[in-house]
Structures are given as structure tokens and as C-alpha cells.
Amino acid sequence: MTDTQPERRTVPTHTVVVPDDVPMVALLGPRDELLRTIERAFPKVDVHVRGNEFRLAGDSGEMALVERLVDELLEVAGAGQPLNREAVERAIGMLRASTSERPADVLTMNIVSSRGRTIRPKTLNQKHYVDAIDRNTIVFGLGPAGTGKTYLAMAKAVAALQAKEVNRIILTRPAVEAGEKLGFLPGTLTDKIDPYLRPLYDALHDMVDPDSIPRLMAAGTIEVAPLAFMRGRSLNSAFIILDEAQNTSPEQMKMFLTRLGFASRMVVTGDTTQVDLPGGTRSGLNVVREILDGVEDIHFAELTSQDVVRHRLVSEIVDAYGRYDASHGGGRRGQA
Numbered sequence: 001m002t003d004t005q006p007e008r009r010t011v012p013t014h015t016v017v018v019p020d021d022v023p024m025v026a027l028l029g030p031r032d033e034l035l036r037t038i039e040r041a042f043p044k045v046d047v048h049v050r051g052n053e054f055r056l057a058g059d060s061g062e063m064a065l066v067e068r069l070v071d072e073l074l075e076v077a078g079a080g081q082p083l084n085r086e087a088v089e090r091a092i093g094m095l096r097a098s099t100s101e102r103p104a105d106v107l108t109m110n111i112v113s114s115r116g117r118t119i120r121p122k123t124l125n126q127k128h129y130v131d132a133i134d135r136n137t138i139v140f141g142l143g144p145a146g147t148g149k150t151y152l153a154m155a156k157a158v159a160a161l162q163a164k165e166v167n168r169i170i171l172t173r174p175a176v177e178a179g180e181k182l183g184f185l186p187g188t189l190t191d192k193i194d195p196y197l198r199p200l201y202d203a204l205h206d207m208v209d210p211d212s213i214p215r216l217m218a219a220g221t222i223e224v225a226p227l228a229f230m231r232g233r234s235l236n237s238a239f240i241i242l243d244e245a246q247n248t249s250p251e252q253m254k255m256f257l258t259r260l261g262f263a264s265r266m267v268v269t270g271d272t273t274q275v276d277l278p279g280g281t282r283s284g285l286n287v288v289r290e291i292l293d294g295v296e297d298i299h300f301a302e303l304t305s306q307d308v309v310r311h312r313l314v315s316e317i318v319d320a321y322g323r324y325d326a327s328h329g330g331g332r333r334g335q336a
Contacts, residue, residue, distance in 0.1 A: 014063045016054040016070050024052060026077045027070065029085070034073075037085050041092045042066055065095055075104035086122070086309075093306070094124050101127070111155040112162070114207050119155040122309045126152060129301040133267060136299040138260070140245075140289070141269040143303025146314045149269035150243045151203050156267070157239040158207045161221070166264065167237040168221050171200045172256075174247045175226040197224050200243060227252060236261030245270035246285045247277055253284030273325070 018024060028035045028049065039047050045058035045066055054070060056063045072091050077083055091103035106127045111119045121127040126148055133139050133156045141149035157169045201224060204213060208222075216222040227248065242248075242256055245268045253268075260266055270285045277283060292298050305318040 011057050012060045012063065013055070013057045014067065016056065016067050018052040018054070018070070018074070020052060022052070022074060022077065024049070026083060027073055029083065033085060034083060034088050037088045038066065038069065038092075041089070065092075068095055072103045075102075076107050079104070079108040081108060090122055097124065099124060111152065112159040112207055114158075114209070117206070119152070119207065121152065122148070123307045125301070125303050125307045126309075129303065130156060132299040132301050133265070136297050137264075138257070138266045138268070138298045140285075140298075140300045141267060141303065142272065142285075142300060143307060144271050144273065144305055144318045146308040146318070147303035147305075148307065148309050149303060150199070150241065151206075153241050153267040153269060154200070154203050155207055157241060160239045160265070166239045168223065168239075170230075170235060170238050170240045171197075171204070171222075171224045171243065172227050172230055172241070173197060173200065173243045174245075174252065175228070197226065200224050200241075227256060230256055230259050233259055234261045235259045235264055237263045238265075240264060240266045242266070242268045243270075246272050246275045246283045248284035249277065249281055250284045250287040253288050257288070273322075 018027065029037075035047065035049065042058075042062050042065070044062045045056050047066065048055045048057075054066070056066055069088075069091060072095070073083055073088065076087065076091070081087075087107055091107065094101070094103040094106065101124060106121055106124055109120050109127060109130070111121070111130060113119070121130050129139070129141055129149075130152055133153065139153075141153060143149055154169075154171070157166075157171075160166045161169055204222070204224070208216070213222065217224070227242065238261065240259070245253065247270075248256065256268075257266070268285070268288075270283075272283060272286055275283045289300060293300060305322070308314045308318060
């Protein structure tokens with residue numbers, strides 16, 4: 001009898017060489033945090049770093065993704081953008097989505113810069129949303145909290161104003177109470193509606209020199225007002241944003257959309273799972289999609305929990321609430 005030796009399988013290996021002029025700490029992160037992020041995302045690949053080389057061993061397909069990831073991260077770092085765990089995780093997610101767009105194109109896209117800070121999309125869907133704003137006169141941004149719907153729209157508005165594409169920015173929200181009645185709140189009408197508009201002011205302060213905001217508002221270049229103040233107006237040469245649009249009635253939505261004037265653009269943002277309208281009132285945001293879907297020069301952009309760019313737990317909270325709603329028959333208050 002002859003002994004048979006077990007067949008030895010050769011584990012595929014590959015080496016990715018980083019250019020000498022790139023500091024490895026930029027790719028590995030402090031205390032190798034980014035390297036650990038890559039290792040967690042690719043459990044089928046052993047990743048070892050020697051000098052300026054990534055030495056890979058394991059699944060061939062996964063190694064190819066790691067090589068592509070390193071190339072994308074090099075381009076992001078080369079554009080002067082510091083890498084962090086969030087950027088690496090988002091780049092991995094985009095590569096796994098097998099889209100034709102490169103993560104570096106998304107993560108290095110600049111919308112507007114202010115006081116040394118640059119606002120840019122952080123996910124593929126956010127880039128598609130921003131691109132849609134460039135291509136269409138009216139864009140609806142739909143998605144849960146934290147997906148950047150309003151923030152990115154406001155950044156595009158500020159960029160359009162700076163480029164003199166429009167003469168003014170108009171930001172508006174419906175003043176719909178969630179558990180409180182306006183009449184019982186203290187103060188003047190301005191005092192009563194200010195809490196509803198505060199998130200718009202907060203975002204505005206991130207994008208425009210705070211010292212110049214009172215002057216711009218006094219001149220009418222920037223206007224922040226409740227939706228009711230839009231009635232009867234025709235808004236020309238303006239970038240108009242309607243926030244929290246799920247809390248409009250169908251009549252209010254029609255009123256707002258018909259304010260569109262010449263050389264103007266509109267962005268309507270909202271989350272159809274967070275409706276605070278009285279029971280039995282349909283959300284104008286739900287109705288408008290049935291009416292306008294397919295109309296040329298109007299685009300509906302969908303953002304999901306995967307596009308949440310706040311703390312990582314926000315995305316998990318959104319998903320958990322979605323599962324809870326599904327298991328309880330979608331019985332959350334205010335759904336229309």
C-alpha cells in the first residue's frame with residue numbers, strides 16, 4: 001500500500017505597495033484604527049503591513065476589494081481630506097454595493113466651504129441627491145432623520161447664492177405642533193414660531209459667517225419663515241427649501257409648489273414616517289408623489305438609514321424603530 005498525502009491548498013496572496021511619498025499613518029490611522037476597521041470588514045483576508053506594503057492573504061475576491069479600497073483611500077488622502085473610521089466604512093460600503101461610481105468621487109465632492117470647513121456628501125445616495133439638485137428644478141428629498149436631506153440642500157442653496165445663480169435663499173417649514181398648541185406657548189407670534197425654524201438657523205450658521213446673517217436677512221437675501229408666510233407670493237431668482245414637508249396638508253403642498261417663479265429652484269425635504277398632522281389628515285408629501293411622479297424636471301430622491309451621517313447609533317435606532325413598526329402593524333401615530 002502507498003500512503004497518500006493530503007492535498008495542500010495554496011492560499012492566494014497579494015501585495016499592495018503604497019507610494020513612498022504617502023505617510024502610512026494617513027492610511028492606518030492613529031494606533032492603527034483604520035487598519036483594524038479594514039480587518040473587521042474583511043474577515044476572509046489576513047492583512048499585514050510591512051513598511052509601505054499591505055500584504056494580503058485569503059479570498060481572492062475580497063483581496064481585490066481591499067486593493068481597490070487602498071487605491072480609493074489614497075485618492076481621498078491625496079485630495080487633502082483626512083481619513084477617519086467613518087470615511088473608511090463608507091468607502092467599503094460603496095465598494096460592496098458594486099456601483100460604477102468611485103468612493104473617492106463621493107468623499108471628495110465639495111459643495112460649499114466656510115471658515116475652513118467643507119461640506120460634502122458622505123454616501124452614494126447623498127451624492128445622487130446633490131447631483132439631482134443640480135439637474136432638476138424641483139427635487140424631493142425623502143428619508144429618515146440624520147440623512148442630510150435639509151443640510152445638503154442648504155449647502156447647495158448657499159453655493160448657488162455665492163455663484164450668483166440665484167439672488168436669495170428662502171427657507172421655510174410648516175409650524176405644526178407635536179403635542180403643543182401654538183396659542184398656549186408664551187411670547188409674540190415670532191417667539192412662538194421661532195422653535196420650529198431654529199434647526200434651519202442652526203444649519204445656516206454652519207455655512208455662512210454668523211456675523212453676516214443679520215445683514216443678509218435684513219436685506220432679504222436670506223429669509224427664514226413659516227410656510228404660511230409663502231401664500232400669495234411668486235418667488236423669482238430664489239433657491240427655496242421646504243423642510244419637514246411631511247407636516248403639510250395636500251393643499252399647503254400645492255400652495256407651496258405653485259410659488260415657483262422664474263430662475264428659481266426648489267428642494268422639498270421630509271420623512272413620511274414622522275407625520276405630526278391631526279388624525280385623518282393626509283400628508284401632502286405622500287400625496288404629491290402620487291400626483292407628480294414621472295413629471296419632467298421633478299425628481300424624488302430616496303435616502304435610507306444607510307445614509308444617516310450622525311452618530312453610528314442613529315442608523316441602528318432608525319432601523320430598530322422600522323422593525324418595531326413592521327412587527328406592530330405600522331401603527332405609529334400620524335402615519336398617513
